[in-house]
Amino acid sequence: MTREMENLQNKTDYELKEEFIDVINKENDKIPWKYVLRQVLISSGVWANFFTLGLCLGAPTVIVPQLRRNANSTDVVSDDMLSWLSSSSSYSGMLQVVILTILPSCLGRKHCFLLVSIVAMGGFVLLYISTTVTQILISTIVHGILSASHITISIMIITEYSSPQYRGIFLTTKSASFLWGVWISNIIGTFFHWKYIALVGIVTTAYILVTILVWPESPLWLASKKRFGECETAHYWLKGDSSTSRKELRDLIAFYKDDPRFSPDKRNSTKNENEIIWKKAMDSYSYKEVVEEEADHKNIQGNKINRTSLLRQIMVCSAIWSSYFSLGLCLGSPTVIIPQIRREFNSTDAISQEIASWLSSGIAYSGTIQVIIFSILPKYIGRKSCFLLASFISMIGFVVLYFSKTATHLIIFESIEGVLFACQITICIMIITEYSSPRYRGIFLTMKSASLMWGVWVSNAIGTYFHWSNIAVVGCVTTAYIIITTLNWPESPYWLATRGRLNECRVAHHWLKGNSEESQKELENLIERQTDLSRDEENDQENLKTLCTVIKRNTFYKPMLLSMLILTLYNSLGKMACTVYAIDIIQQFTGSESRAYTIMLVLDGVTIVGVYVGCAISRYARRRSFLIITSGFGIMFLYLLSLFLYLVSSGIVENNVHMSLLLLLCYTVTVSGGPMIMSTSLVSELMPLSNRNMFAFLIGTFSNFAFATFIKIAPFLFTSYGFAATFFIYASTALCCLILIFIYLPETKDKTLLEIEQLHTNKEPKSNKQGELRRE
Numbered sequence: 001m002t003r004e005m006e007n008l009q010n011k012t013d014y015e016l017k018e019e020f021i022d023v024i025n026k027e028n029d030k031i032p033w034k035y036v037l038r039q040v041l042i043s044s045g046v047w048a049n050f051f052t053l054g055l056c057l058g059a060p061t062v063i064v065p066q067l068r069r070n071a072n073s074t075d076v077v078s079d080d081m082l083s084w085l086s087s088s089s090s091y092s093g094m095l096q097v098v099i100l101t102i103l104p105s106c107l108g109r110k111h112c113f114l115l116v117s118i119v120a121m122g123g124f125v126l127l128y129i130s131t132t133v134t135q136i137l138i139s140t141i142v143h144g145i146l147s148a149s150h151i152t153i154s155i156m157i158i159t160e161y162s163s164p165q166y167r168g169i170f171l172t173t174k175s176a177s178f179l180w181g182v183w184i185s186n187i188i189g190t191f192f193h194w195k196y197i198a199l200v201g202i203v204t205t206a207y208i209l210v211t212i213l214v215w216p217e218s219p220l221w222l223a224s225k226k227r228f229g230e231c232e233t234a235h236y237w238l239k240g241d242s243s244t245s246r247k248e249l250r251d252l253i254a255f256y257k258d259d260p261r262f263s264p265d266k267r268n269s270t271k272n273e274n275e276i277i278w279k280k281a282m283d284s285y286s287y288k289e290v291v292e293e294e295a296d297h298k299n300i301q302g303n304k305i306n307r308t309s310l311l312r313q314i315m316v317c318s319a320i321w322s323s324y325f326s327l328g329l330c331l332g333s334p335t336v337i338i339p340q341i342r343r344e345f346n347s348t349d350a351i352s353q354e355i356a357s358w359l360s361s362g363i364a365y366s367g368t369i370q371v372i373i374f375s376i377l378p379k380y381i382g383r384k385s386c387f388l389l390a391s392f393i394s395m396i397g398f399v400v401l402y403f404s405k406t407a408t409h410l411i412i413f414e415s416i417e418g419v420l421f422a423c424q425i426t427i428c429i430m431i432i433t434e435y436s437s438p439r440y441r442g443i444f445l446t447m448k449s450a451s452l453m454w455g456v457w458v459s460n461a462i463g464t465y466f467h468w469s470n471i472a473v474v475g476c477v478t479t480a481y482i483i484i485t486t487l488n489w490p491e492s493p494y495w496l497a498t499r500g501r502l503n504e505c506r507v508a509h510h511w512l513k514g515n516s517e518e519s520q521k522e523l524e525n526l527i528e529r530q531t532d533l534s535r536d537e538e539n540d541q542e543n544l545k546t547l548c549t550v551i552k553r554n555t556f557y558k559p560m561l562l563s564m565l566i567l568t569l570y571n572s573l574g575k576m577a578c579t580v581y582a583i584d585i586i587q588q589f590t591g592s593e594s595r596a597y598t599i600m601l602v603l604d605g606v607t608i609v610g611v612y613v614g615c616a617i618s619r620y621a622r623r624r625s626f627l628i629i630t631s632g633f634g635i636m637f638l639y640l641l642s643l644f645l646y647l648v649s650s651g652i653v654e655n656n657v658h659m660s661l662l663l664l665l666c667y668t669v670t671v672s673g674g675p676m677i678m679s680t681s682l683v684s685e686l687m688p689l690s691n692r693n694m695f696a697f698l699i700g701t702f703s704n705f706a707f708a709t710f711i712k713i714a715p716f717l718f719t720s721y722g723f724a725a726t727f728f729i730y731a732s733t734a735l736c737c738l739i740l741i742f743i744y745l746p747e748t749k750d751k752t753l754l755e756i757e758q759l760h761t762n763k764e765p766k767s768n769k770q771g772e773l774r775r776e
Helices: 003-010 013-024 033-071 079-107 109-129 133-142 144-149 153-161 164-191 195-212 219-224 228-239 243-257 271-284 287-303 307-345 353-381 383-402 407-416 418-424 427-435 438-465 469-486 493-498 502-513 517-543 546-551 554-572 575-580 582-590 593-618 623-649 657-673 675-686 692-744 753-758 766-775
Strands: none
Touching (some): 033 079, 033 144, 033 153, 079 144, 079 219, 109 133, 153 164, 153 219, 307 383, 307 418, 307 438, 307 575, 353 407, 383 418, 383 469, 407 418, 418 427, 427 493, 438 469, 438 517, 438 593, 554 692, 582 593, 582 657, 593 675, 623 675
């Protein structure tokens, strides 16, 4: 008898019946219209909520012109007041979102949404009886609760009350409802008195209140409160009694019961039905077909990462890439803001060379201080909450940039956005390495460099053709996407494991990486390692000599020194200095400011292309070899560029603009395609599992200080020694680092974080040792 036949016979009758029941019921698993309509009824309340939000946001567009026409003066509503009428609901929502992230867990989804609707009703009543601009402003502040609810309780309701096959269309419909609200508001204000907007809002909110009264409470919330009987009733009322619905309920209750083997009593009540389906299945399938299908299924599941899991990892990483994009906007903004301000004041004294250097390097120096916070916080509040906090701070920074009028305001903006610089070497690399599978981690890490250069390029493009304040608008939109995306993440499995929350760790790990054999092996090693990590940290705290104890470990000081070498190599290659001061460098080559802007954008585009090419190559190439080869070519082109500029300045050869730009182009391609993407990628993989926060603090501080220093002294080097000597110094420093990296850096491609950590010790993972014993 074949091995597959033996394995199949060893299965219990119940397991086989369950598998065949799922196969047979695929066609019969469609939700009856009765349950679909119930979900539509509930979602319509949320859609109406988004419609009222659209009414509020569209109202100032038509209210202000009517007030000005009635008063026959624009002074009745000043431009400053107009801006507050348009934005106060969002600012108010920023405060109220704190409340609406806490209340749903205390009151439940239904009662919290009821409270939101009652407050919104009060806001529309206030708007209807308003007679002054101040009263209208108060009503918009009250309606901040709608702005807060649309990304908190509203999203919770749709995702928890709807079935997976309809959830997507329900979520997208809310955006259409919002735009309908804006359109209706504008229509009313165009043809009727603006108070009719309030009447429409009152009627809509009344419909929401009536609808909510027939809702059950959220099954997920009921399960979280251990009210499993009510949870089962609500779930079946919403989603019916199909096998998919039963499975969803089993998984939901099992998660909150902390017992993965749990299954509801409903299974016993359907025993007779199962027996009938089992008999039909055995009549429909031959024994050989069953064996073949079973073997194929196991092979596919064992060797491939589920596409859904991959998309989830991409969703998480997209927020990190967007964070790097925002950082690129900040790094690229001084390049175009400074010339614009100087042209506006028709004087270079508007921003001195000293202030210009601080605007370019201030973000990194600020990040050096903030890295202390963002290397400690992830340990205590988790990766998700820490990244969310950083995103909110970043949003504030872009708002400051939008309203900036002086160089002082710009320095404040750069100081606030230092949070992005602090995160890019701390929490960001933690998230990518901990949330992604080993086979995709490399490409995910390299993509962040492309996102950074996209941010620089977009910032330069905006500053070249538009007013620089539009950079802040793009930054706000990007940060809003980051916040929305982050709210849908689970917490890091690694962090959950180190806190001893193993059940949540398993759920998060399976949600992110599926149930493949590779994923299961990684999870087992993670949980096994978790006990050692916790014990090490406890011992360190007891010794009161944590720093000295940790630094003496091979698994800490070796990756620390290697990471410092890699980051020094990247900074000494001078790519970011050339990017920040691109206008000055290119203008020195060409002698034309207008050509300098065009060539800057071309070089930024080439940098992005080089980064993507490097990302594609890194998917297959070895990390160490790829870094060494591309860095070697980058250093070579830097030496050639330095030599050519020296010969030109000495009068030995004539200045050839095309030759200068060609060497600069080759240098840009090699550095952007290699060291730029591989430096932080390798640092991310070298970060040890134990004491990650201390490692992140030390390496983050070093990285930010090194970057800031290279950027700060670049104008001094260019002015004092010239471009030829500066490029020579950069190339020589990079060459020294590359030699040491060639000697000491190990290969990390396709290795788990635990396996990479073991490279710095004489130990091997237990799983590997066991495999060797079995082979012996």
